[in-house]
Amino acid sequence: MYEYLRRVLDRYADKFIEIYIEEGISTRIRCRGKHIEDVSKSKNFGGQVRIVDCNRSAFISFNNVREIDNYIKSAINLAGIKSSKNNCAIEREVVTYLEECKNYDEISLKYKVDKLLNYNRKINELNGVDSSVITYGDSYKTVYYLNSMGSTIIQNKNDLIASFTAVTKNGFVNIIPSVLGSNGNFSVINDAENDVLTLMNESIKKWDYTELKNGNYPIILDPILSGVFVHEIVGHLLEGDSIPQKINNKVLEIGSKITSDFITVEDRPDIPGRRGSYKFDDQGIRANGTTIIKNGVLQSYLHSNESAAKYNVKSTGNARLVNYKYKPIVRMSNFVVNDGESCFEDMVKDIEYGIYATGWRGGNTDMINFTVFPRDAYLVQNGKITKKLNNIYLSGDISIFMNVRKVGNKSVLNQGVSCSKLDQRSLPISISSPHILLSSCFVGGTYK
Amino acid sequence: MRDLDYNLFYDSKKKFDEVEVFSFSRKETSIYLKDNNIIDASENESSQLALRVINNGRLGYVTSSGHFRNCELIELAKDTAALGEKVRFSLDNNFENYQFVNIYNDDLCAMDINRMNKLANETMSNLKNLSDFLQYNCRLTTVVDNINLISNNTKKCSYVKTHFSINFEGKLISDNNSRILNYKNATCRGIEISKNFLDSIIKQKECELPYNKEKLPELCEVVLTPNCVYSIFKNIFAMSFNGKRASAGIVKREKYSNLINIFDDGISDWMINSQPFDDEGVACKKNILVHEGENQNFIFDKRTADIFNFRSSGNGKRGWGSPPAPVPNNFIITGNVVNNISDIIQSIKQGILVDYVINDGKSQPTNGIYSGYILRGYYIKDGVLTSVINGKHLKVEASDSLNKIVAIGDDSTVINGEMCTPSIYLSGVKIS
Numbered sequence: 001m002y003e004y005l006r007r008v009l010d011r012y013a014d015k016f017i018e019i020y021i022e023e024g025i026s027t028r029i030r031c032r033g034k035h036i037e038d039v040s041k042s043k044n045f046g047g048q049v050r051i052v053d054c055n056r057s058a059f060i061s062f063n064n065v066r067e068i069d070n071y072i073k074s075a076i077n078l079a080g081i082k083s084s085k086n087n088c089a090i091e092r093e094v095v096t097y098l099e100e101c102k103n104y105d106e107i108s109l110k111y112k113v114d115k116l117l118n119y120n121r122k123i124n125e126l127n128g129v130d131s132s133v134i135t136y137g138d139s140y141k142t143v144y145y146l147n148s149m150g151s152t153i154i155q156n157k158n159d160l161i162a163s164f165t166a167v168t169k170n171g172f173v174n175i176i177p178s179v180l181g182s183n184g185n186f187s188v189i190n191d192a193e194n195d196v197l198t199l200m201n202e203s204i205k206k207w208d209y210t211e212l213k214n215g216n217y218p219i220i221l222d223p224i225l226s227g228v229f230v231h232e233i234v235g236h237l238l239e240g241d242s243i244p245q246k247i248n249n250k251v252l253e254i255g256s257k258i259t260s261d262f263i264t265v266e267d268r269p270d271i272p273g274r275r276g277s278y279k280f281d282d283q284g285i286r287a288n289g290t291t292i293i294k295n296g297v298l299q300s301y302l303h304s305n306e307s308a309a310k311y312n313v314k315s316t317g318n319a320r321l322v323n324y325k326y327k328p329i330v331r332m333s334n335f336v337v338n339d340g341e342s343c344f345e346d347m348v349k350d351i352e353y354g355i356y357a358t359g360w361r362g363g364n365t366d367m368i369n370f371t372v373f374p375r376d377a378y379l380v381q382n383g384k385i386t387k388k389l390n391n392i393y394l395s396g397d398i399s400i401f402m403n404v405r406k407v408g409n410k411s412v413l414n415q416g417v418s419c420s421k422l423d424q425r426s427l428p429i430s431i432s433s434p435h436i437l438l439s440s441c442f443v444g445g446t447y448k
Numbered sequence: 449m450r451d452l453d454y455n456l457f458y459d460s461k462k463k464f465d466e467v468e469v470f471s472f473s474r475k476e477t478s479i480y481l482k483d484n485n486i487i488d489a490s491e492n493e494s495s496q497l498a499l500r501v502i503n504n505g506r507l508g509y510v511t512s513s514g515h516f517r518n519c520e521l522i523e524l525a526k527d528t529a530a531l532g533e534k535v536r537f538s539l540d541n542n543f544e545n546y547q548f549v550n551i552y553n554d555d556l557c558a559m560d561i562n563r564m565n566k567l568a569n570e571t572m573s574n575l576k577n578l579s580d581f582l583q584y585n586c587r588l589t590t591v592v593d594n595i596n597l598i599s600n601n602t603k604k605c606s607y608v609k610t611h612f613s614i615n616f617e618g619k620l621i622s623d624n625n626s627r628i629l630n631y632k633n634a635t636c637r638g639i640e641i642s643k644n645f646l647d648s649i650i651k652q653k654e655c656e657l658p659y660n661k662e663k664l665p666e667l668c669e670v671v672l673t674p675n676c677v678y679s680i681f682k683n684i685f686a687m688s689f690n691g692k693r694a695s696a697g698i699v700k701r702e703k704y705s706n707l708i709n710i711f712d713d714g715i716s717d718w719m720i721n722s723q724p725f726d727d728e729g730v731a732c733k734k735n736i737l738v739h740e741g742e743n744q745n746f747i748f749d750k751r752t753a754d755i756f757n758f759r760s761s762g763n764g765k766r767g768w769g770s771p772p773a774p775v776p777n778n779f780i781i782t783g784n785v786v787n788n789i790s791d792i793i794q795s796i797k798q799g800i801l802v803d804y805v806i807n808d809g810k811s812q813p814t815n816g817i818y819s820g821y822i823l824r825g826y827y828i829k830d831g832v833l834t835s836v837i838n839g840k841h842l843k844v845e846a847s848d849s850l851n852k853i854v855a856i857g858d859d860s861t862v863i864n865g866e867m868c869t870p871s872i873y874l875s876g877v878k879i880s
Contacts, residue, residue: 023514028770032692037751038509039532041524042769045514046494059490063514078489078561113531214666214880325492366806369821371841393819395841444880445819445843 001065002098002144002152008069009148017072017148020282021047021065022324024103024141029113031120031134039113044141046324051079052306061325092305094150095284102156103142107186112136115189119164122197128204129166136162140184143282151284158184159275159428161418166200176203177361177375179416181275181428188415203376207388210379214444218354219394220347220437223412225374227433228360230265231335233370233398234258236421238292239318239330240307244367258298259401262340265293267302269317269333275415275428276333280317283328287317304330322424332419337433340407347406347437349383355443356380357394360417371395393445400441408434456499457598459518464529466502466600468539470727470766471495473594477561479568481586484576486568489561498766501525502539507532507751509771537754541599541729549724549732550717551636556610559590559639567639574646575618578653582629584618597729605729611636611720611865614645620653627836628823629653630675630804634865637718652824660827660835669799669854670842670877671792671828676802677872678863680818682779684846685710688816689737691746691753691761691774703741705853707784708872710738712747714762714777720865721777728764728772735761740784741851747774781869783856792855792873794831800879801826801833805842816846843878852876 005019023045030038048061049071058079060071116134123132138160145153161181168176178196182188221229237243243252252258269278269287278287283305291299301311304319307330319328348356359375377389411434418426453471460467473495480488498511499521508529510521568588575582589612596606613634620627629652633641672680687693689712714732716722725731728750736744748756749764749772764772793801804824825837850872857871 026769036531036533038771039507039528040509040511040769040771041528042511043513043516043520043524044769045512045516056486057488059488059492061490061492061494063493063495065514074491078491080489080565109527110531325494327490364806364820366821366823369806369839371806371820373819391817393843444841445817445878 002146002154005068005144005146006152008072009146012072012148015076015148016052017075018050018283019047019068019144019146020050020321020324021144022141024139025105026137026139027105027109027112029116029134029136031116031132033131034120034124036113036117039109041109044323048324048327049075050327051075053079056080057306059327092149092284093286095280095286096152097280098152098154099142099156101142101154102158103140105138105140112186116162119193119196122193123164123166123200126166126197126200126204128168129200130169131167133165133167134162138184145280145282145284147284153280153284155279157278160184160186160188161416161428162189163416164196164200166204168204176200181415181417181430183273183275183277207378209390210387212355212379212389212392212443215442216440217443218351218437218439219441219443220344220351220354220356220380220435222356222358223408223433223435224359224414225357226436227335227337227414227431228417229372229436230263230337230433231332231419231431232363232365232372234265234293234401235267235332235335236365237367237398238298238301239332240301240303240311241330242367243301252298254298254300256298257296258398259293259296260404261296262404262407263293263296263401264291264338266291266336266338267316267318267332267334268336271334274334274413274430276335276430278333281315281319281328282321283315283319285315285317285319287333290316290318302330302332304328320427322427326424329421329424331421331427332429335429335431337407337411337436339409339411339434341409342406342435342437343409344435347408347435348380348385350406350437351380352382354380355389355392356385357392369395369397391445392443395442395444400438403438403440404436405439406437408436410434453497453596453598456497456518456521460499460501460522460525463522463526464501464503464508466539468500468600469598470498470500471596472766474591476589476591477559477564478587478589479564481568481572481584481588483583484572486565486572489564491561496768498771499525500539500771501529502535503529505534506530507535511769533751535751535754537750539600541597541601541603543599543603543605543725543729545731546724547715547731547733549715549722551607551609551722553610553636553638555638556590556612557592557608564588564590567642571642575649578649579620581621582618583621584616584629586614586616586618589613589615595723595727597725597727599729605725607724609636609723612639612641613865614641616645616649618649625659628804630824632864633862634720635718636720636722636865655826655833657826657833657836660837662827662829662835664800664827664840664879665798666878666880667876668879669796669828669873669875670879671796671799671801671871671873673801673803673871674859674861674863674869676805677781677869678867679805680844681846682867684816684818685779686776688846689746689776691748691756691758693746703743704738704847704850706741707853707856708738708741708850709736709782709784711735711780711782712737712761712763712777713780716778716780716868719778719862719868726760726762726764726772727766728760730760730762730764732762732777734780747776749774779867779869781867782860783870785856786858786870787855789857789859789871792857792871793828793833796828797830799828800837800840801828802842818842818844818846841880843880844874849874849877
């Protein structure tokens with residue numbers, strides 16, 4: 001197919017035009033209660049044509065690739081390009097990179113369904129569990145990227161994510177989620193049974209609950225929560241297409257100190273085998289990885305071609321799209337918070353009266369202020385975890401990272417996380433992070 | 449698509465006990481404005497075909513976008529039906545009892561990029577006349593949807609729906625402060641909401657008050673405007689009234705203040721989630737969900753209703769690649785007793801009026817809690833809006849707060865084309 005697309009594009013060599021096509025198959029399986037609710041398959045084929053002019057871009061998405069020439073003509077019309085020369089074709093590497101197409105699924109549907117039903121049975125057998133919801137999805141696709149400058153890139157992008165949820169009713173409805181993911185490798189499901197069941201058992205365990213007054217407390221974030229916390233509050237803030245002009249009257253300038261010395265953060269699409277891994281981004285830019293913060297100092301924003309042009313720098317290879325119906329925008333990939341030197345036990349011992357928060361239930365941000373809901377939270381008194389807190393939330397802005405006092409020495413890789421931005425939801429990413437101790441964070445909303 | 453869906457239907461009929469073919473195509477045209485410039489134009493064409501089958505009592509489901517071969521889809525449907533759930537419902541449909549609903553506008557259907565450009569230029573000119581200090585993002589979108597369904601007994605039904613939407617968020621910058629302005633609306637009727645959009649932005653702009661310096665109590669009297677009710681409660685209602693919760697064992701019949709009624713309405717003219725029938729061919733109607741505070745019904749698709757021996761409520765809708773599931777049509781909130789909104793504000797000694805919240809109020813539907821910052825709110829003192837609330841955190845626990853309704857306003861407004869609600873006055877809302 002790409003030879004055909006190349007021939008069509010060559011007719012428009014005087015303009016900067018990009019074509020993206022994806023072709024693949026996906027599977028969805030859902031169990032609810034003790035039953036299987038959904039077993040379905042989708043065959044997907046679609047594409048897009050993009051034109052970026054200096055001030056205006058045009059985008060067309062479609063399902064019928066045979067009409068590609070007409071779509072290109074329509075896109076030229078949409079962009080309102082009158083002159084034949086497109087003066088915004090940024091200097092870029094011309095690449096030919098062709099992976100062999102592998103948009104198929106090697107594990108049988110029956111094997112997947114049986115495995116998930118087995119999980120479902122075991123979750124429902126746990127003491128205290130009233131019901132369960134398991135949602136599984138995988139996709140195996142080949143994506144084609146071509147531009148009129150001569151680049152042709154073919155990459156396979158496989159993805160798998162499964163969430164396991166136990167529902168308990170010990171006085172109130174408690175929903176205990178556990179999420180796994182991989183770059184399409186089903187072994188993650190084969191291998192994680194003990195981890196999922198142990199986590200659920202831990203969450204169900206009967207604790208003494210206590211309430212907490214709204215206020216600022218020292219808090220330890222577990223690796224899952226700390227990773228998502230840094231991703232949501234720091235990562236999104238430093239995406240080149242949405243950097244706020246000022247936060248607390250300060251500009252987020254490269255070279256400025258934005259967190260305590262203990263924090264170093266990277267975005268690493270070049271680490272192979274993770275959910276956010278790729279060789280080239282969806283604008284055909286080679287992904288080499290970016291150090292975003294080093295020892296608290298801002299090193300780089302993340303960029304697509306458009307945002308890089310705005311800041312007069314080169315793209316960092318972070319332009320990604322969720323599927324052919326959307327344009328590439330600046331996104332994180334494999335987000336890495338580097339290890340520090342502290343061990344978790346020492347962090348707990350450091351706290352006289354504070355909180356240990358674990359897991360991630362959700363959150364929201366307007367890019368400056370945030371609200372985050374941990375899955376579970378515990379009171380720490382005199383260096384010991386004593387009681388459980390229910391439904392707390394954490395809130396603040398990026399300045400909270402100045403309060404990081406310790407960073408753990410043992411990162412955990414979280415592949416059970418997807419990222420949503422604007423109307424593009426559930427983009428595959430991974431986050432690797434250790435425990436983090438904040439000397440103070442606003443905690444609100446505890447009640448039984 | 450017409451021939452493709454019939455071909456697939458007849459080929460599949462030879463292989464399965466029951467067959468249903470659903471096809472959907474959409475054409476969407478968008479113009480994106482930023483600070484008085486058109487920066488992006490897009491046209492999205494998407495189509496999808498879904499084959500649902502029942503074989504030996506088990507349900508199978510497969511979808512395809514783009515090119516496909518019938519035999520390939522039929523094989524995939526066979527795989528899924530061998531492992532799918534045992535069901536008792538049928539894929540037959542007589543397409544009876546439909547009500548006519550206005551969801552189509554010729555003018556919107558014919559809207560091309562040139563007319564969209566003209567509208568975008570008019571919009572920019574109007575916004576520029578409002579203020580030189582307005583920074584904004586604004587998206588104008590027209591959508592034309594074609595839906596076709598062939599049921600197992602070879603009956604076919606189809607409709608075309610159009611809609612137009614405006615999504616605006618702006619910041620009015622002055623020497624000392626900046627204020628957030630927003631507007632989000634959609635309708636199947638046409639582009640006349642452009643006028644309403646401008647009126648709303650002018651009204652927001654003219655409400656110039658100093659920042660509040662008074663300390664607010666932790667538990668506060670709060671009036672949520674229709675805009676804010678939509679932001680906070682839309683997700684929560686969609687989860688609370690979803691019939692699937694019952695099958696997960698977490699059904700909880702909500703009990704709210706007897707001042708409130710809530711409906712799911714699939715046949716309100718010009719609202720964007722209205723249609724004559726849902727994606728399973730079941731006639732849409734207006735269902736009572738909450739009457740005088742009592743939860744009466746949930747929303748169901750065929751499969752979920754089948755589990756409880758109920759009938760579908762006309763809420764079976766398909767996502768991209770996913771089978772029908774209970775999805776709300778349009779929410780309509782009414783009060784048993786309504787009060788003039790000005791009288792409500794005048795009756796409050798100390799409280800706040802909240803009009804717009806962070807992240808457009810993405811609530812936590814699983815626990816029914818909204819928690820986030822107020823982006824546009826006003827302090828009420830002795831019945832008068834005296835100052836602007838800035839940087840305050842609002843927490844609303846849906847079930848609890850709707851039990852504490854003091855009054856419901858007479859200012860019912862359609863928000864984003866999918867919820868019609870008045871302002872709601874609550875007591876004891878957490879502010880920090």
